[in-house]
Amino acid sequence: MTERHELSQPRPLPNPGWGPLAALPGNPLMWVLILSEMVVFAAFFGLFAWLRAGEREVFDASQQLLDPVAGGINTLVLLTSGLFAALAVQSIVRGDRRRCRRWLGAAFALGVVFCVVKVVEYADKLGQGLMPETNTFFTFYYLLTGFHFAHVLFGLGLIALVAWRLSHANVETAAAFWHLVDLIWILLYPILYLLR
Numbered sequence: 001m002t003e004r005h006e007l008s009q010p011r012p013l014p015n016p017g018w019g020p021l022a023a024l025p026g027n028p029l030m031w032v033l034i035l036s037e038m039v040v041f042a043a044f045f046g047l048f049a050w051l052r053a054g055e056r057e058v059f060d061a062s063q064q065l066l067d068p069v070a071g072g073i074n075t076l077v078l079l080t081s082g083l084f085a086a087l088a089v090q091s092i093v094r095g096d097r098r099r100c101r102r103w104l105g106a107a108f109a110l111g112v113v114f115c116v117v118k119v120v121e122y123a124d125k126l127g128q129g130l131m132p133e134t135n136t137f138f139t140f141y142y143l144l145t146g147f148h149f150a151h152v153l154f155g156l157g158l159i160a161l162v163a164w165r166l167s168h169a170n171v172e173t174a175a176a177f178w179h180l181v182d183l184i185w186i187l188l189y190p191i192l193y194l195l196r
Contacts, residue, residue, distance in 0.1 A: 030173045030176055030177055031176065033177070034176060034177065034180045037151070037180060037184075038180070038183075041144075041147075041184055041187070044140075044143070044144055044147075045187065045191065047140075048140050048144070048191065051136050051140070052137075055135075055136055055137075058135050058136065058137060059136070059137045060196050062134075062135055062137035062138060062141075063137065063192070063193070063196060065125075065128070065130060066125075066141070066192065066193050067121060067124070067193075068193045068194060070117055070120070070121045071121075071189050071192070071193040072189070072193075073117055074114050074117050074118065074185065074189075075185060075186065075189050077110050077113050077114045077117070078110070078111075078114055078181065078182050078185050078186075079182060079186075080110055081106075081107045081110035081111055081114070081178070081182075082107075082178060082179055082181075082182040084103045084104075084106040084107035084110065085103070085104070085107045085159075085174070085175040085178045085179065086175060086179075087103040088100045088101075088103035088104045088107065088171055088175060089171055089172055089175045091103055092166070092167075092168050092171045092172075093168065097166055100166060100171060101163050101166065104159055104162065104163040104171070104174075105163065107159055107178065108156055108159045108160060108163070111152055111155060111156045111159070111178075112156065114152060115149070115152060115153070115156075118145065118149055118152075125138075125141075140192075141192055144188055144192065145188065145192070148181070148184050148185060148188060151180070151181050151184065152181055154177075155174070155177055155178050155181045158173075158174045158177055158178075159174050159178065161174075162174040
């Protein structure tokens with residue numbers, strides 16, 4: 001039998017002091033973090049494109065040493081995990097706390113799968129002697145994917161915390177950050193693995 005509870009506290013009205021951020025789901029401070037992280041990644045992507053234009057042969061040859069299948073698997077894993085996070089939000093909106101926790105658990109589990117695949121990929125590259133100092137491409141490969149990996153770990157911690165301290169606002173806040181993790185990877189995957 002599904003556990004259903006009315007939420008003990010309704011979602012608070014937006015604080016007009018946050019301006020347009022007040023209308024977004026979850027905590028407005030999370031949206032400040034999300035927007036700032038998007039700016040940082042955009043700067044990295046711009047620098048990557050600029051350096052790639054100057055070392056096209058090195059970047060193309062290095063890119064062929066990556067495994068697009070592993071990157072593709074991780075793309076499917078993260079997108080599915082993002083779907084589960086969205087379903088957790090739908091469940092908490094309906095007051096179904098048990099189902100919300102299950103969706104959060106599924107999103108968390110797939111996040112762990114992403115980390116395992118990425119660690120295996122890192123081990124393979126390092127085993128081949130492909131280090132961050134190998135060339136500019138691999139400097140950016142480790143920088144960008146490592147920075148994203150740190151975001152995945154932070155997101156996993158956030159999901160675990162939210163599953164413990166379940167509330168409408170908390171679930172929306174964690175889901176918003178997890179969708180940022182999805183979005184960044186959706187951009188990273190083709191830029192690093194596919195586009196030549």
